[in-house]
Amino acid sequence: MKKATPAKKTTATTKVTAAKKTAPEKKVTAAKKAAPVKKAAVAKPAKAESHTALVRRARRIDRELAEVFPYAHPELDFENPFQLVVATVLSAQTTDLRVNQTTPALFAKYPTPEDLAAANPEEVEEILRPTGFFRAKTKSVIGLSKGLVEQFGGEVPGRLEDLVKLPGVGRKTAFVVLGNAFGRPGITVDTHFQRLVRRWQWTDQTDPDKIEAAVGALFPKSDWTDLSHHVIWHGRRICHARKPACGACPIAPLCPAYGEGETDPEKAKKLLKYEKGGFPGQRLNPPQAYLDAGGRPAPPLGAAG
Ligand code: SF4
Numbered sequence: 419m420k421k422a423t424p425a426k427k428t429t430a431t432t433k434v435t436a437a438k439k440t441a442p443e444k445k446v447t448a449a450k451k452a453a454p455v456k457k458a459a460v461a462k463p464a465k466a467e468s469h470t471a472l473v474r475r476a477r478r479i480d481r482e483l484a485e486v487f488p489y490a491h492p493e494l495d496f497e498n499p500f501q502l503v504v505a506t507v508l509s510a511q512t513t514d515l516r517v518n519q520t521t522p523a524l525f526a527k528y529p530t531p532e533d534l535a536a537a538n539p540e541e542v543e544e545i546l547r548p549t550g551f552f553r554a555k556t557k558s559v560i561g562l563s564k565g566l567v568e569q570f571g572g573e574v575p576g577r578l579e580d581l582v583k584l585p586g587v588g589r590k591t592a593f594v595v596l597g598n599a600f601g602r603p604g605i606t607v608d609t610h611f612q613r614l615v616r617r618w619q620w621t622d623q624t625d626p627d628k629i630e631a632a633v634g635a636l637f638p639k640s641d642w643t644d645l646s647h648h649v650i651w652h653g654r655r656i657c658h659a660r661k662p663a664c665g666a667c668p669i670a671p672l673c674p675a676y677g678e679g680e681t682d683p684e685k686a687k688k689l690l691k692y693e694k695g696g697f698p699g700q701r702l703n704p705p706q707a708y709l710d711a712g713g714r715p716a717p718p719l720g721a722a723g
Pocket of ligand 1: 668
């Protein structure tokens with residue numbers, strides 16, 4: 419019911435006029451207090467940016483993020499392609515942390531596609547319960563394992579067209595697997611990726627496949643997998659959905675959406691997550707580079723949240 423304030427409008431306006439000198443915002447009329455600060459801080463969207471300028475800016479953002487997250491990696495724990503494809507399917511509608519806390523028990527009991535294909539669904543459901551939607555996920559991973567055994571001799575295929583034939587595997591999952599278990603370049607258009615590339619005006623597409631094509635055209639193929647990590651890591655740590663930490667953002671000068679979030683440096687710092695905020699990461703077994711950079715492993719299931 420924000421509209422219930424029209425009566426206030428006049429008084430608010432006069433008050434703001436008096437305070438004008440400190441807040442360099444002219445159009446404060448209807449808006450009250452918080453809004454002007456935000457508006458004043460918003461960088462101008464790069465209007466009519468040429469394709470060349472966009473490519474240059476996009477690549478510069480990626481280079482900056484590579485410096486901020488030199489240890490970026492997939493945040494699902496896995497030791498082989500089978501574990502990665504299963505973990506990726508399980509990561510729908512939950513955090514990578516929760517998946518990582520759940521998969522050790524799953525893979526200890528069912529280490530191969532053959533084992534999981536022959537599993538008793540009720541026992542798998544019990545293990546997968548913490549990931550949410552555990553009945554559907556049980557069906558998915560058992561179906562996926564059966565597909566691997568029946569169609570691919572128990573091996574995870576290393577081609578997009580084969581991967582997407584497996585039950586429960588879409589392009590997003592396939593690219594995660596290709597990029598991280600087979601070293602084949604792929605762009606992972608998850609929720610963070612979609613949000614950030616729109617904030618950066620890399621594309622205004624909303625369909626994941628179209629986003630993938632539009633962003634893919636801005637970068638050499640060899641950059642795609644690392645680019646995906648950089649963007650997703652930035653989205654998880656700094657450029658949050660609801661409250662981006664603009665005041666602590668290393669790429670703020672390149673971002674048309676600067677000011678959408680907290681611009682006060684001290685307040686913004688408090689919004690940072692995982693290693694950037696001094697907290698544990700999502701992997702129970704992160705790569706050494708992450709630990710060397712001061713990152714901490716996630717706690718096992720039951721030890722935390
Ligand atoms: S945190 Fe703010 S400035 Fe940084 S990328 Fe996100 S919206 Fe842009």
